[in-house]
Amino acid sequence: MLEAVWPFLQSLQGAPAYALVFVLLFICGIGLPINEDIVLLGASALTLKGVMEPVPLMVVSWFGLLCGDGLLFHWGHRFGTRVLRMGFLGRLISEQRLETMQATMRRYGPAYIFVVRFMPGVRSVLFLAAGSLKMPYRHLFIFDGLAALIQLPLLVYGVRYVGGRWEEILELMQRFQGVIIPAIIVLLLAVWLVRRRNSRERQV
Template sequence: MLDVILPFLHSLSGPPAYALLFALLFACGTGAPINEDILLLAAAALTLQGVFDPIPLIVVSWFGLIAGDAVTFALGHRYGARMLRKPWAARIVPPARLESLQGTMLRYGPAYIFVVRFLPGIRTMLFFAAGSLKTRYRHFFVYDGLAAAIELPLLVYGVRYIGGRWQEITGWVKGSGTVLTIALVVALVAAFIYSRMRRAKPAKPAP
């Protein structure tokens, strides 16, 4: 699906591009079969080509991510396991996994929602599980919102730092699993911090 979406997104500019990105990220949060991480990497790379500006991209992406996550959380909060009796809902969170996911959330508490934002592939199920445990809405918005506010700037400026290699990295993420994707996020964060430290370091005086 992304093979069709990304060229179309590249062809847009201004409000239509931001609107489409918001809709796609919202869909990701509600369980659509779209790789959220590749989409964000590609969107960040499009700041190098003038399709997006970094700050508006971060803001729009933040709202798109939180809105989609909030829908899944709210469904879990309101309907819980009862909803999973419906076949279409069971595709989002298989009933057999809900108990295990609930156990994870109970073990680590509401703060685990912060970690969930950095766990590709299982975000939707874990947000649903958190909602089904009647986690407070304010905890959800604080932890998920804070994690996204950290993730997005580091991702956007990390991709801008590595420049033209974004396509190579996007292809690598597409074939990787959760652990490798997390490693990529850590690498981008490290690259961003390193670049900032180098720029902040005062130049040595000439002899």
């Protein structure tokens, strides 16, 4: 699907381009088989060609991600396990898998939603599981929104930094999509912990 949409996106300018990115990210969020990290990387690359600007792209992408995740969370919140009878969602996740994800959410609590944003392949299921546990909506928007505020600048400005090599990055993402984003967040957390420890040592 993405291969068919991509040439069309590259032919757009301004508002229509942003609108299409929003739609793509929204449908990624509700579980359709499109990798949103690849969408974001590709859209970021188009800022190098003047199709979109970085800051408006990040704003539109943030709302697209949160709306898609929020709708899936809402379905879980409203319908619980009955959501498995809802057409494609029933094919997306089995009852046993939903129960496993619910156990994960119970174990780590609402802050785990922050980590979920950086976990390709299981985001949709985990947001659905979080909703089915009747977590407050504010937990989703706080933790998922904060994580997206970190993810988007990393991807957009990361692509702009590597410039002409973005296609190599995109190819690596497609090949190792389940590893790269988690590796990035682990690296960021490691840097934060090292800086925090150094700051404490200086205070002592």
